[in-house]
Amino acid sequence: MYRDVSSCNSYNYGDALYWDARYIQEGGSFDWYQRYVALRPFVRKYISTNSRVLMVGCGNAVMSEDMAKDGYEDIMNIDVSSVAIDLMKKKYDHVPQLKYMEMDVRDMSFFPDESFDGVIDKGTLDSLMCGTDAPISAARMLGEVSRLLKPGGIYMLITYGDPSVRMPHLSRPAYSWKTVLYIIPRPGFEKPAGSSTKSNLEPIPTTDKGLLPPDYVLEDPDSHFIYVCKKTDDTELSNATVYPLKADVL
Numbered sequence: 001m002y003r004d005v006s007s008c009n010s011y012n013y014g015d016a017l018y019w020d021a022r023y024i025q026e027g028g029s030f031d032w033y034q035r036y037v038a039l040r041p042f043v044r045k046y047i048s049t050n051s052r053v054l055m056v057g058c059g060n061a062v063m064s065e066d067m068a069k070d071g072y073e074d075i076m077n078i079d080v081s082s083v084a085i086d087l088m089k090k091k092y093d094h095v096p097q098l099k100y101m102e103m104d105v106r107d108m109s110f111f112p113d114e115s116f117d118g119v120i121d122k123g124t125l126d127s128l129m130c131g132t133d134a135p136i137s138a139a140r141m142l143g144e145v146s147r148l149l150k151p152g153g154i155y156m157l158i159t160y161g162d163p164s165v166r167m168p169h170l171s172r173p174a175y176s177w178k179t180v181l182y183i184i185p186r187p188g189f190e191k192p193a194g195s196s197t198k199s200n201l202e203p204i205p206t207t208d209k210g211l212l213p214p215d216y217v218l219e220d221p222d223s224h225f226i227y228v229c230k231k232t233d234d235t236e237l238s239n240a241t242v243y244p245l246k247a248d249v250l
C-alpha cells in the first residue's frame with residue numbers, strides 16, 4: 001500500500017486553490033513539521049552553505065530565512081501557490097540570498113538539468129500524496145528533482161511518511177539515489193522516563209529494501225522521517241540496492 005492517505009484530511013493538499021485560500025486566510029508564517037533549528041544538523045551535514053539550493057513547496061515557512069541567516073548564500077524557493085509566492089517576494093525583497101518563483105514541482109522545466117546541489121522538501125511530496133492522482137504526481141515531481149540535481153547532489157525529504165510508503169517512490173532506479181534515513185520526534189515530544197538515550201542524529205539502520213527492521217519501535221508514534229537521498233554516479237549505482245516497484249505505484 002503506497003498511497004498513505006492516513007494523514008490526508010478532506011482538504012485537497014494537492015490543489016493550488018486550496019493553498020491559495022489557506023495563505024490568504026492565515027497570512028503570517030508557518031513551518032510544517034519542524035523548524036530549521038531542529039533540522040540544522042542534517043542540513044549542514046549534507047548541504048554546504050555555498051550550495052545552490054532549491055526549496056520545493058516553500059509555502060510561507062521561515063525555514064529559508066533561517067538558512068540564509070545561517071550562511072546559505074543561494075536559495076531558490078518555489079511554490080504552486082501564487083499567493084504564497086507574492087507574500088514571500090514582498091517579505092524577502094531585501095534578502096539577496098532568497099529568490100521566489102511560482103512553479104509546479106511536477107514541471108520545473110524552467111531550470112536546466114543539474115542546476116542544484118541540494119533540494120529540500122518539507123511537506124510538499126506529502127501534499128502531492130494527498131491528491132487524487134498521487135502516484136503520478138509523485139513520480140513527476142521526483143523525476144524533476146532527480147533531473148535538477150547535480151551528480152553527488154542531495155534531495156532531503158522531511159515527511160510524516162515511513163519507509164514502507166516512501167521508499168517505493170524514492171528507490172526507483174531511474175533516479176540513482178542512495179538513501180540514508182533519520183527519525184526525529186515531533187516538536188515538544190517528551191521521552192518517557194527510562195527510554196533510550198540514543199541520539200536522533202544517528203542514521204537508522206534499515207533492511208536491504210530500505211525499510212525499518214521489523215522489531216523497530218518508534219519512540220514517538222508521530223515522528224518525522226528525514227530521507228537524505230544522494231544522486232550517485234554510475235559506479236556507485238552498480239552497488240546500490242534496488243527496491244522493486246509494484247504496479248500500483250504508477
Ligand SMILES: C[S@@+](CC[C@H](N)C(=O)[O-])C[C@H]1O[C@@H](n2cnc3c(N)ncnc32)[C@H](O)[C@@H]1O
Nearest residue numbers: 019031032057058059061079080104105122123
Ligand atoms: C505542507 S505545506 C509545506 C510548506 C513548507 N515547505 C513548510 O515546511 O512549512 C506544502 C506546500 O506545498 C505546496 N505545493 C503543493 N502542491 C505543489 C505543487 N504541485 N508544486 C509546488 N508546490 C506545491 C503548497 O502550496 C504548500 O505551500
